[in-house]
Amino acid sequence: MTTDDAVPTCLARPPLPGEDDNPAGCVAARGVDGRPAHAAALRFYWGPMDCGKSTMALQMNYNHARQGRRGLVTTRIDRSLGPQVTTRIGLAHEAIEVTDALDLRTLVRDAWADGVRVDYLICDEASFYSVEHVEQMADLVDSYDVDVYAFGLATDFRSSLFPAAQRLFELADSVARIQVEVLCWCGREGLLNARVADGQVAREGAQVVIGDTVDTADVRYQVLCRRHHRAGDLGPGSGAPGT
Numbered sequence: 001m002t003t004d005d006a007v008p009t010c011l012a013r014p015p016l017p018g019e020d021d022n023p024a025g026c027v028a029a030r031g032v033d034g035r036p037a038h039a040a041a042l043r044f045y046w047g048p049m050d051c052g053k054s055t056m057a058l059q060m061n062y063n064h065a066r067q068g069r070r071g072l073v074t075t076r077i078d079r080s081l082g083p084q085v086t087t088r089i090g091l092a093h094e095a096i097e098v099t100d101a102l103d104l105r106t107l108v109r110d111a112w113a114d115g116v117r118v119d120y121l122i123c124d125e126a127s128f129y130s131v132e133h134v135e136q137m138a139d140l141v142d143s144y145d146v147d148v149y150a151f152g153l154a155t156d157f158r159s160s161l162f163p164a165a166q167r168l169f170e171l172a173d174s175v176a177r178i179q180v181e182v183l184c185w186c187g188r189e190g191l192l193n194a195r196v197a198d199g200q201v202a203r204e205g206a207q208v209v210i211g212d213t214v215d216t217a218d219v220r221y222q223v224l225c226r227r228h229h230r231a232g233d234l235g236p237g238s239g240a241p242g243t
Contacts, residue, residue, distance in 0.1 A: 046152060048190055057122050071122055072096060073093055108121070120149065121147070127153040185222075189225060190224060190225055194222045194223070
């Protein structure tokens with residue numbers, strides 16, 4: 001951002017065909033999507049598995065699109081292992097797969113260069129992004145006036161923060177825990193995601209291992225309350241400690 005008579009100038013795209021030139025150089029100042037200039041924000045929505053993060057991401061995209069805003073949907077390591085956002089209740093939407101080499105700012109600039117307006121980004125599975133990707137999200141907000149809505153886990157199977165999630169907690173304009181309650185087998189609120197291998201709660205291993213919540217999977221994940229995550233207790237009949 002630069003300052004000219006106390007009015008910030010962003011690095012946003014040049015006018016698209018049919019739009020008036022804007023001396024400030026910022027498309028948002030022209031009210032293209034109905035929002036004032038420099039009102040963009042980085043928002044992080046988090047919660048454990050099964051709380052509806054991807055569902056909310058798709059609902060957010062739908063709500064903005066129906067008001068005439070245009071956005072891009074990105075994801076990384078979706079449960080489908082494909083370039084799409086999927087939900088456990090059956091919703092799906094095509095998405096751009098985020099790789100280590102992808103620069104989110106370049107993604108937006110390339111869209112603008114092709115004549116495609118980008119008002120916002122939906123970033124699903126954001127905990128699996130890199131810290132550099134989070135920095136790029138902040139740049140898109142601060143220097144390009146693009147809203148970024150990130151959705152993801154906060155902690156891994158060891159109850160340690162994912163690096164990207166930690167950076168989002170540090171940088172986001174707002175952080176909100178998704179309010180759909182997920183229950184541990186005991187009935188308490190589920191807070192933590194346990195990785196289950198060979199019928200036991202795993203305590204070591206790579207931070208990211210693909211798995212799902214079905215009982216038949218070789219590696220699966222189960223939401224537990226803090227008490228039972230720490231105890232490694234998967235519930236009656238699981239064969240885990242405490243059962």
